[in-house]
Amino acid sequence: MPTSASSWRAPQLSRRFIPVWRRNFLVWRKLALPSVLGNLADPVIYLFGLGFGIGMLVPEVGGVRYISFLAAGMVCYSTMNAASFEVLYSGFSRMHVQKTWEAIMNAPIDLDDVVFAELVWAASKALLSGAAILLVISAFGFVDTRYVLWLLPLIFLVGLAFAALGLVMTALAPSYDFFMYYFTLFITPMTLVSGVFFPIEQLPPALRAAATLLPLTHAIELARPLLLGRLPENVALHLGVIAGYGAAAFWLALALTRRRLLK
Amino acid sequence: MQADRPLTLASRSPASPLSIRGLRKRYGDTEVVAGIDLELRRGECFTLLGPNGAGKTTTLRCALGLTAPSAGEIRLAGLPVPARAREARMRVGIVPQQDSLDPDFTCAENLIVYGRYFGLDEAAIRARIPELLAFAGLEGKRDARIQALSGGMKRRLTLARALVNRPDLLILDEPTTGLDPQARHLIWERLKHLIRAGTTILLTTHFMDEAERLADRLAILDTGRMLTEGSPRDVIAAQIEPQVVEVYGDWNGGGGAGGAEAWAARHAAAFARRFEVSGETAFCYVEDAAPLLAHLSAQTGLRYLHRPANLEDVFLKLTGRELRD
Numbered sequence: 001m002p003t004s005a006s007s008w009r010a011p012q013l014s015r016r017f018i019p020v021w022r023r024n025f026l027v028w029r030k031l032a033l034p035s036v037l038g039n040l041a042d043p044v045i046y047l048f049g050l051g052f053g054i055g056m057l058v059p060e061v062g063g064v065r066y067i068s069f070l071a072a073g074m075v076c077y078s079t080m081n082a083a084s085f086e087v088l089y090s091g092f093s094r095m096h097v098q099k100t101w102e103a104i105m106n107a108p109i110d111l112d113d114v115v116f117a118e119l120v121w122a123a124s125k126a127l128l129s130g131a132a133i134l135l136v137i138s139a140f141g142f143v144d145t146r147y148v149l150w151l152l153p154l155i156f157l158v159g160l161a162f163a164a165l166g167l168v169m170t171a172l173a174p175s176y177d178f179f180m181y182y183f184t185l186f187i188t189p190m191t192l193v194s195g196v197f198f199p200i201e202q203l204p205p206a207l208r209a210a211a212t213l214l215p216l217t218h219a220i221e222l223a224r225p226l227l228l229g230r231l232p233e234n235v236a237l238h239l240g241v242i243a244g245y246g247a248a249a250f251w252l253a254l255a256l257t258r259r260r261l262l263k
Numbered sequence: 264m265q266a267d268r269p270l271t272l273a274s275r276s277p278a279s280p281l282s283i284r285g286l287r288k289r290y291g292d293t294e295v296v297a298g299i300d301l302e303l304r305r306g307e308c309f310t311l312l313g314p315n316g317a318g319k320t321t322t323l324r325c326a327l328g329l330t331a332p333s334a335g336e337i338r339l340a341g342l343p344v345p346a347r348a349r350e351a352r353m354r355v356g357i358v359p360q361q362d363s364l365d366p367d368f369t370c371a372e373n374l375i376v377y378g379r380y381f382g383l384d385e386a387a388i389r390a391r392i393p394e395l396l397a398f399a400g401l402e403g404k405r406d407a408r409i410q411a412l413s414g415g416m417k418r419r420l421t422l423a424r425a426l427v428n429r430p431d432l433l434i435l436d437e438p439t440t441g442l443d444p445q446a447r448h449l450i451w452e453r454l455k456h457l458i459r460a461g462t463t464i465l466l467t468t469h470f471m472d473e474a475e476r477l478a479d480r481l482a483i484l485d486t487g488r489m490l491t492e493g494s495p496r497d498v499i500a501a502q503i504e505p506q507v508v509e510v511y512g513d514w515n516g517g518g519g520a521g522g523a524e525a526w527a528a529r530h531a532a533a534f535a536r537r538f539e540v541s542g543e544t545a546f547c548y549v550e551d552a553a554p555l556l557a558h559l560s561a562q563t564g565l566r567y568l569h570r571p572a573n574l575e576d577v578f579l580k581l582t583g584r585e586l587r588d
Contacts, residue, residue, distance in 0.1 A: 019379035026376065027367045103363035105329060107380035107428075108352040262330055263290070 007258040011251065012112045020104055020117035021124070028125060039129030043078035044136055047071065050197065051142075061199060064228055071137045072224035073196035075151060076158060078133055079126045080216060083159040084187060086122035087166035088179045094118075095170065101261070111261060115254050119163045126159030127152065137227075144229030151226060157239070158219045161246035165215075167253035171260055195220045215245040278341030279303055280432035280463045281326055286335035288321050288487075295321045296332075297487035303432070308454070308464040310474040312574070313484035314582050319467040320360065322484075323436055326465075327352060340431055353381060356425030358435040362417050364409045370396060370420055371405045374427055381428040388427065398456075399423040400449065415446025422453060433457065435466045439473060451476055471574040481574075485582045495574055502577045504536065504548040508555055511544040512566035526565060534558060541584050548572065 028035060051067030061069040094100035101114050134151055137143050169182045193200065193207055194216035200208050211217050218238040225232040232238070281303045288296040296318045303309050311319045325332045326339055328348020337344040339351035364373050371392050378388035396402055399419035401412075409417065418438060425433060438454075439447040454477055458464060468474055474481050475495050482492040491498050499505075514526040527545035531538040534555035535547035549555055552569055559567045 016380075016382075019376070019382075022379065023365070023376045026372065027365070030367060098366060099359070099361055099363035100365060102359060102361075103365075103377070104380055106327065106352065106357040106359060107377065108349045108382075109380050110349055 007255045007262075008251075011116065011254050012110065013116050014113055016109050017113040017117040017120065020109065020114055021121050023100075023104075024117070024121040025124070028128075035125075036129055036132050039078060039082045039125075040132050040136065042081070043074040043133055046077075047074045047137070047142075065142075068142050068228065069199075069224070070197065071142045072227045073220055075130060075133055075137070075155065075227070076194075076216060076219040076223050077191055077196050079130045079155045079158045079219070080162045080187070080191075082126040082129045083122040083162040084166045084182075086125050087118055087163045087170055088173075088182065089176065091118050091122070091167065091170045092173055092176060092179075095257075095261075096173075105261075111258060112254060115167060115250075115257050119160060119167060119250060122163035122166070123156050123159030126163070127156045130155035130159070143227040146229045147226040147231070151223060154219070154222055154226070157242055157246070158215075161215050161219075161242045161249070164246045164249035164253055168249055168256060171253050171256035190214050190216050193217075195224070215242050218242050278338070280305065280340060281465060282338045283322070283326060284336045286322065286325055286337065287333045288318075288325055288330070289333040294333075295487050296325065299335075299484075299487070299489055301482070301489075303463055303465060304480075305463055306458075306461045307479040308458050308466060308477050310478035310481040311465070311467040311484055312469065312471070312474045312481050312578065313467070314469060317484040317582075318487040319484055320436055321487075323434060323465075323467065327355070327357070327434070353428065354431045356428060356430035356433045358418075358421050358425045358433070358438050360436040360440065362421060364417055364420060364424070366409045369406045369408060370401055370412075373409065373420065374424055377424045378427045383428065391427070395423040395426060398426070398453065400453075413446070415442050415449060418442060418446065418450055419453065422450070430462075432463045432465065435464065437467055437469070439468070439470065447473075471578060475574050483578060483581055490581045491577070499572055499574060499577055503572045503580055504550055505572055506549045506552040507570055507572050507576055508535070508547045508549065508552055508559070509544050509568040509570070510547065510559065510565055513564040514562060515564045516562050523565065526562070530558065539584070546576075548576070 047067065047070060051070050055066040058066045060066065101111070104114050105111060131152065134148055138145050138148055166182070169179060173179060193203060193211040194214050195211070196216070200211050200217060203211060218241045222232045222235065222238045279302050281301065283299055283301040286296055286299040287294060299318070299322055301309070311322065313319050321330070324330045325335075326337055326344065328339070328345035328351065331345055339348065340354040342348075342351040344351055365376065368376060374392055374395055375385065375388050379385065392405070393402075396405055399422060401416060401420060401423070404412065404416065412420065422438070435454075439450050442450065451473070454464065458477070464477075466473075466477060478495055480492065480494055481498065482489045483498070484490065491502055493501065510523045510526060512523065514521045514523065516526065522543055523545040524540050524543070527538055527540050531545055531547055535549045538545055538547040547555060556567075556569060559565060
């Protein structure tokens with residue numbers, strides 16, 4: 001543990017997070033198929049259900065087929081979900097139920113490295129399932145594949161941001177039930193106003209302004225043009241907002257986790 | 264067991280494996296650790312004995328740098344804690360109170376993954392797995408899932424995991440709590456094996472028999488303070504009368520039906536410098552039991568048990584008989 005006693009001191013990161021990341025990867029590898037299928041099923045069902053269903057009523061959005069419009073939304077939505085579920089439910093199990101973190105911290109690894117490993121792992125897992133979705137939507141020809149590989153780093157970044165936000169909740173959670181609030185009060189409303197299902201231009205001005213403050217909106221502003229074969233605008237702004245959320249949330253999550261576990 | 268030497272690294276550096284001076288830890292208004300001094304000697308087994316909430320686990324957490332002390336000075340493996348706790352933990356093996364094995368992994372995977380946390384070379388860890396599993400008596404369980412292990416097997420695997428870095432100092436927090444007698448004996452036997460091989464061990468427990476069996480030195484802790492310290496024999500000799508007579512049953516000598524309590528009220532003080540009544544038993548602590556035994560054999564209805572004083576008597580004398588929740 002660093003000498004400074006404050007919970008708010010800067011994160012002390014090192015490469016020691018790697019063996020912790022590898023521990024999580026080894027667990028995932030044992031359950032990789034059901035895990036990927038699980039993360040794939042939800043967005044693909046939405047994509048086909050809404051894409052074809054609403055696609056009948058709304059043939060085109062902004063000059064493209066509705067299902068092609070929806071594809072970028074689904075990639076971002078599932079990235080957000082995969083990262084969130086990992087740090088909330090699985091992360092809480094490792095921190096609180098299985099005492100995995102405690103075992104790791106008995107070895108020469110500090111809490112900062114453990115929390116950082118959780119962050120990077122959740123983003124990695126989001127990337128693994130995001131890549132599977134990209135494969136599906138590309139195979140079905142729903143998207144223009146010209147810039148599709150740019151989605152991979154974007155998914156990783158979005159995964160980091162939502163993992164960091166989720167880690168704040170994990171640090172505060174007394175039990176698994178607590179995460180329901182996060183989903184009902186934050187994730188679900190955000191999904192509805194961030195342009196996953198319809199363009200945010202449809203929203204009333206006040207709501208639209210609020211939506212531009214949300215990280216998912218910026219993820220979609222980048223993902224959507226890329227998947228339609230166009231280069232996005234204001235790239236630095238969007239990346240900055242997503243990275244800003246991630247960095248601020250990680251710092252907060254780490255401070256809260258230190259308070260919880262190092263007391 | 265042929266592999267005595269490689270399991271741990273005995274006596275390498277001259278510094279004390281753990282020295283603690285004036286340790287205090289406060290949570291709000293409660294002082295959980297209220298001034299503890301401790302200096303481990305190389306190769307000894309030191310036991311912290313105390314009721315629940317005595318401050319044993321908090322002392323260990325401070326020693327490992329997992330929480331910052333409110334006051335005091337700690338050196339672990341010769342390094343200042345918490346400043347260099349992480350480096351110090353390279354040289355320490357820990358068996359925590361609650362099992363923290365990875366339920367998704369096999370026994371061998373648990374050891375490999377844990378060894379990686381120490382930055383150990385993967386091939387070197389793999390090469391040691393048979394030895395570690397043999398030490399834990401889990402030779403046939405290399406690829407067994409953790410869920411398939413009994414409580415005793417899990418503890419032994421946790422012990423093997425704590426040896427993966429060949430520690431100078433092994434710290435065990437209540438290692439046999441919740442185990443059946445067979446499993447406890449097996450753990451003790453393994454720990455004695457390590458002690459013989461020169462491993463320094465720091466152990467917490469609230470089991471007297473565990474402390475008496477394993478400890479070279481022990482300290483009794485309560486409400487964050489060390490009440491006494493020394494070898495089990497010295498502590499008993501210093502703290503309590505050598506003989507104990509437990510008196511129980513019915514007593515008809517008081518002019519009516521009564522129990523050991525009625526007997527004690529009337530007679531105990533005449534024979535025992537100190538006595539206590541707990542429930543239906545009177546505990547008489549004496550230098551010489553002969554006069555008391557002669558008296559008791561003349562009573563009708565009373566039953567009694569004469570035995571040498573043990574650590575439990577000292578423990579109850581120092582920490583009281585009321586429940587700790």
